[in-house]
Amino acid sequence: xxxxxxxxxxxxxxxxxxxxxxxxxxxxxxxxxxxxxxxxxxxxxxxxxxxxxxxxxxxxxxxxxxxxxxxxxxxxxxxxxxxxxxxxxxxxxxxxxxxxxxxxxxxxxxxxxxxxxxxxxxxxxxxxxxxxxxxxxxxxxxxxxxxxxxxxxxxxxxxxxxxxxxxxxxxxxxxxxxxxxxxxxxxxxxxxxxxxxxxxxxxxxxxxxxxxxxxxxxxxxxxxxxxxxxxxxxxxxxxxxxxxxxxxxxxxxxxxxxxxxxxxxxxxxxxxxxxxxxxxxxxxxxxxxxxxxxxxxxxxxxxxxxxxxxxxxxxxxxxxxxxxxxxxxxxxxx
Amino acid sequence: xxxxxxxxxxxxxxxxxxxxxxxxxxxxxxxxxxxxxxxxxxxxxxxxxxxxxxxxxxxxxxxxxxxxxxxxxxxxxxxxxxxxxxxxxxxxxxxxxxxxxxxxxxxxxxxxxxxxxxxxxxxxxxxxxxxxxxxxxxxxxxxxxxxxxxxxxxxxxxxxxxxxxxxxxxxxxxxxxxxxxxxxxxxxxxxxxxxxxxxxxxxxxxxxxxxxxxxxxxxxxxxxxxxxxxxxxxxxxxxxxxxxxxxxxxxxxxxxxxxxxxxxxxxxxxxxxxxxxxxxxxxxxxxxxxxxxxxxxxxxxxxxxxxxxxxxxxxxxxxxxxxxxxxxxxxxxx
DNA sequence: GTGAAAGCGCTAACAA
DNA sequence: TTGTTAGCGCTTTCAC
Numbered sequence: 001x002x003x004x005x006x007x008x009x010x011x012x013x014x015x016x017x018x019x020x021x022x023x024x025x026x027x028x029x030x031x032x033x034x035x036x037x038x039x040x041x042x043x044x045x046x047x048x049x050x051x052x053x054x055x056x057x058x059x060x061x062x063x064x065x066x067x068x069x070x071x072x073x074x075x076x077x078x079x080x081x082x083x084x085x086x087x088x089x090x091x092x093x094x095x096x097x098x099x100x101x102x103x104x105x106x107x108x109x110x111x112x113x114x115x116x117x118x119x120x121x122x123x124x125x126x127x128x129x130x131x132x133x134x135x136x137x138x139x140x141x142x143x144x145x146x147x148x149x150x151x152x153x154x155x156x157x158x159x160x161x162x163x164x165x166x167x168x169x170x171x172x173x174x175x176x177x178x179x180x181x182x183x184x185x186x187x188x189x190x191x192x193x194x195x196x197x198x199x200x201x202x203x204x205x206x207x208x209x210x211x212x213x214x215x216x217x218x219x220x221x222x223x224x225x226x227x228x229x230x231x232x233x234x235x236x237x238x239x240x241x242x243x244x245x246x247x248x249x250x251x252x253x254x255x256x257x258x259x260x261x262x263x264x265x266x267x268x269x270x271x272x273x274x275x276x277x278x279x280x281x282x283x284x285x286x287x288x289x290x291x292x293x294x295x296x297x298x299x300x301x302x303x304x305x306x307x308x309x310x311x312x313x314x315x316x317x318x319x320x321x322x323x324x325x326x327x328x329x330x331x332x333x334x
Numbered sequence: 335x336x337x338x339x340x341x342x343x344x345x346x347x348x349x350x351x352x353x354x355x356x357x358x359x360x361x362x363x364x365x366x367x368x369x370x371x372x373x374x375x376x377x378x379x380x381x382x383x384x385x386x387x388x389x390x391x392x393x394x395x396x397x398x399x400x401x402x403x404x405x406x407x408x409x410x411x412x413x414x415x416x417x418x419x420x421x422x423x424x425x426x427x428x429x430x431x432x433x434x435x436x437x438x439x440x441x442x443x444x445x446x447x448x449x450x451x452x453x454x455x456x457x458x459x460x461x462x463x464x465x466x467x468x469x470x471x472x473x474x475x476x477x478x479x480x481x482x483x484x485x486x487x488x489x490x491x492x493x494x495x496x497x498x499x500x501x502x503x504x505x506x507x508x509x510x511x512x513x514x515x516x517x518x519x520x521x522x523x524x525x526x527x528x529x530x531x532x533x534x535x536x537x538x539x540x541x542x543x544x545x546x547x548x549x550x551x552x553x554x555x556x557x558x559x560x561x562x563x564x565x566x567x568x569x570x571x572x573x574x575x576x577x578x579x580x581x582x583x584x585x586x587x588x589x590x591x592x593x594x595x596x597x598x599x600x601x602x603x604x605x606x607x608x609x610x611x612x613x614x615x616x617x618x619x620x621x622x623x624x625x626x627x628x629x630x631x632x633x634x635x636x637x638x639x640x641x642x643x644x645x646x647x648x649x650x651x652x653x654x655x656x657x658x659x660x661x662x663x664x665x666x667x668x
Numbered sequence: 669g670t671g672a673a674a675g676c677g678c679t680a681a682c683a684a
Numbered sequence: 685t686t687g688t689t690a691g692c693g694c695t696t697t698c699a700c
Contacts, residue, residue: 002475003393006677017687022679030685047473053453054391054677058692059337061679063387063452065431073420076609079413086407086434095448097399098432100420114429118397119387139381141336256613275410276610279590340693351671356695364669388693392676395695671700676693683688 005046014042067115084295105132144305150193167287167320168201171269180243184217187247228254243267283325339380348376401449418629439466478639492635501621501654502535505603514577518551521581562588577601617659
């Protein structure tokens with residue numbers, strides 16, 4: 001493998017000074033046309049490619065790279081979010097270094113360290129459920145920071161959230177409105193911010209409708225689809241639940257499996273759109289987050305900071321929408 | 335925002351030479367214990383963090399970063415693949431810069447250029463359907479290169495594929511075996527490598543069973559779910575197809591929509607697992623690729639090259655598995 | 669075992 | 685408009 005041609009090689013070949021090549025490469029317009037031609041030729045002949053790593057070591061320079069930490073790239077929700085962020089970043093000329101924290105605080109912190117070592121221009125972060133080191137314990141300077149999906153203890157950063165409580169509230173209300181006497185909550189640990197919010201919204205809806213909050217109907221230990229299935233089977237056996245609010249994707253899929261297994265279908269609404277939702281019989285109603293908008297907002301906020309925006313840090317809460325497809329009612333046909 | 339502490343600052347603070355700090359940071363064992371302590375303290379007090387970008391500019395150094403180009407991060411197939419690659423890369427201490435080519439050759443080439451500028455240690459690539467610049471036209475030196483999911487014209491790279499033909503063959507065979515007199519092929523353009531392979535497998539199965547290949551039953555113009563739905567409705571109207579092999583995800587979803595619309599269900603098998611497959615009634619049989627294994631293999635190959643492996647370039651073809659759930663048979667109940 | 673000096677590829681200041 | 689010089693933060697000779 002031969003040596004990579006450097007800017008110096010180009011300068012020699014073109015018979016100009018190093019700095020002139022640098023100017024050319026950086027799009028400086030004040031270059032004589034003949035010089036520009038010679039440089040262009042030399043670059044083509046040598047197959048020269050600029051070394052961003054070298055350019056970046058100088059303070060004030062950047063590699064046009066944003067670091068993104070999410071929970072798990074194979075989760076469609078986060079994949080979609082990452083994609084939306086990628087689009088927003090690309091529009092401003094940034095690429096993305098993406099890493100999965102697996103909701104593990106220690107791993108998350110390690111990823112932060114590595115991104116900082118890499119001198120990324122900004123970090124967009126989904127704070128993990130299991131908390132690690134606090135951001136304030138990281139010695140400054142920190143690059144611009146944006147939190148998505150969940151907030152953080154660190155105030156000096158922009159935050160983009162969905163209206164989890166509102167979505168859960170409208171879903172629960174829709175179930176009650178469709179005639180359910182009781183509604184069960186099936187979700188992951190309420191220590192996860194979004195789950196806590198969704199539980200709050202669920203409770204609000206019950207209180208507003210003058211229904212008691214039955215703790216036996218609140219199940220917040222669902223980490224996997226299988227967990228959810230077991231929990232819903234248990235709820236079916238208990239006989240107290242007349243409807244199910246599945247507070248995330250996995251909970252919804254698990255509930256559907258349980259219904260199929262038990263050959264009983266309770267009215268249900270899920271949180272987050274999923275591929276199967278419209279195809280299943282009955283089609284599943286869901287609370288839908290505008291993931292594209294969240295990702296775009298996060299990327300735009302990061303880019304704005306990189307462009308020197310100095311406005312106070314903001315928290316953006318994006319609305320959710322309730323998509324009713326029929327599963328909120330009890331279907332005699334099933 | 336204050337200045338970042340440098341290795342020099344640490345050296346001053348600890349009262350040692352710059353090089354000693356460098357040794358410490360790089361894990362050189364030949365350092366006096368007292369020196370090491372002093373350096374560790376100085377690093378902690380200053381909040382020093384190593385600047386990988388600076389370390390990397392020296393030839394032979396690396397930032398432990400692999401570039402990954404896929405079609406679309408929001409596609410669950412590629413998100414899962416990316417996640418598997420991330421795991422393999424992380425195991426060897428590498429992070430991933432991920433970008434979506436959107437199947438666009440020009441965009442793909444731009445991403446390659448940017449990754450090369452970033453001095454990534456290796457590139458893992460899903461070649462886009464629309465071809466752009468050939469790899470051989472890129473002036474060397476190139477970092478190690480691995481192709482996943484589809485092969486490329488470029489021989490000097492390892493390649494990881496799934497056994498598309500074999501999967502299609504077994505699916506078609508299963509449909510015939512279940513009693514179908516004819517099987518339709520519904521898929522995307524056979525110019526896409528994976529599609530061509532799947533069509534080949536489909537044909538093999540027909541030939542092996544002494545059935546004619548009816549060109550009217552081969553539909554390779556399905557780019558979207560809607561396309562697929564229309565094509566399958568047309569097949570139903572034609573009356574010649576007794577079963578459907580849906581050669582990708584979108585084809586399978588479209589077929590299901592068509593069946594629902596026409597209130598007719600033909601025996602079918604899809605290619606690629608999808609979330610809804612097991613939940614739909616009847617549960618859909620699919621050819622499943624081991625995406626984890628593919629991603630892992632790709633990452634391992636890249637890492638092996640980075641570790642200096644000099645063995646000839648390989649093409650790994652991973653087996654697919656046929657998951658029969660019932661949709662391959664005609665269900666009277668539907 | 670430790671340190672001084674040179675230089676990686678590039679950009680910023682300043683001259684010319 | 686172009687070139688010269690210095691230096692970014694780090695690693696690498698090669699002395700001590």
